[in-house]
Every structure is written in structure tokens, then in C-alpha cells.
Amino acid sequence: MYPCMQEILTSLSDPTRRAALAILWDGGEHCVCELMARLEASQSRMSRHMKVLREAGIVLDRRDAQWVRYRRNPDLAPEFASVIDAVLAAETRSERKVA
Amino acid sequence: MYPCMQEILTSLSDPTRRAALAILWDGGEHCVCELMARLEASQSRMSRHMKVLREAGIVLDRRDAQWVRYRRNPDLAPEFASVIDAVLAAETRSERKVA
DNA sequence: GATACATATGCGGTTTGGCGCATATGCGCC
């Protein structure tokens, strides 16, 4: 079965996961330890959040020596990608307003 | 404080609320009893879901005799409206695929 | 004021979600 809207939205409903997506959405690869550091999240917490994103089909992971590199899933259905784009764009905007 | 992304996404994370939004998104007014009937939801359940949408600033309500008419909030910040549009568009699409 | 219909809400129960802690697993290096 393909990812469903429910999974996508559940994934987006957590601020740490949205912050992780904002980082991954540049198209590059980022390991868990980098995300932990940048988001000030504990190791188990970060790992679990990434698992949710992976199982929703939003991101892909790849073993690279000790590290696991996460990246945006380029094959995510475009209608779902649009949702994520809209969410990240809106949140970037709000941050600007605050700043 | 204005509605925040967190509230919007929490609101969208429930399938009944998304279905209600799909109905309200035509711009018209719809009372709770109509939504109950069309979504096969109990009265208290429907009323509570609408409260969540109202408190998130997504919809407005209006007393009209015995009824309470809900409608889309036209003043919802456009960046949030875009998120909802994307979600509803994606879900309409998936339904078409299934059908 | 009594009745009927529409809606909201208090309450209690069950489920789901997020977290920390500890531990397991995978990998490289010596």
C-alpha cells in the first residue's frame, strides 16, 4: 500500500518532525546526529521521529558507515509533496513575521 | 494570538474533520445536522469536531434559529488556506484513484 | 409554560502519541 493522507498529516503534526523536514527539504542528506544537534533533540527521540517520517514514505534513509543518512523521498506522490511544501512555506513565513 | 500551524495540522489530522472541511470548502453554509447525516457521525462527535475547527480559526459559525451554520473562514491567513487546499485536493485525487 | 428539535458540554473510558531510560545492534578501528 502507498502512503495515505492520514499518515502524511500525522507525520506533520509534530513540530520536531516538521523542523526535521525543513532541514531535509533542501534535497541533501543529513544524518541523525546532525538533526539531533540542530534540533536539540535526544537521540532516541530523533531516531523515532525519523522512523515515523520514513514509514510514511516521506523520507528515505541510507546506511553510510556508522551513519544513517536521511533524505527527502523524490518519489513521493506530487499531491503529498504539495502538502508538505505548503506547510513548510507557511511555517517559514510565520517565523519571518516573528523575527 | 492568531491560529498557529500546529492547530491547523492537528485539526487536519482527523478524517472526519477533513471530510467536514471538504463539504464546507464549497463556500456555503452547512448546519451540524447536515454534516452529521452526510458523514454518519453522532451528534456530540460532530459538534466537538466543529468546535476544534472553529477554535483553530478555520471555520466560522452563526446561530440561525435552532441551527448553527458553519462556513469556511474567509479571513484565514492565505498560507494556511493553501495548506488546506493542498490537503483537500490530494484527498479528492486519491478518492478518484480508488473509484 | 410545555414540548420538540438542534446544538453544546461534562464525564468517564479507551486509545494513541511522545518521551526518557536502558539496552541492543551495526560499523570502523586498533
Next chain:
DNA sequence: GGCGCATATGCGCCAAACCGCATATGTATC
């Protein structure tokens, strides 16, 4: 094989979400 770093996961705890049931509130009609 032993050690160290990176990541995943089992477990228990706590908070939040959803629901049904019962009841309260608001409105119209008689």
C-alpha cells in the same frame, strides 16, 4: 575480539485525543 561512535528499539510513564452517554442550553411553536 575489544572499544567507541552512531543508530534503533523495548519498556514504562504520562499527556492528549477521540468517543459514547447523559444532560444542559437555546430556539420555535403551541
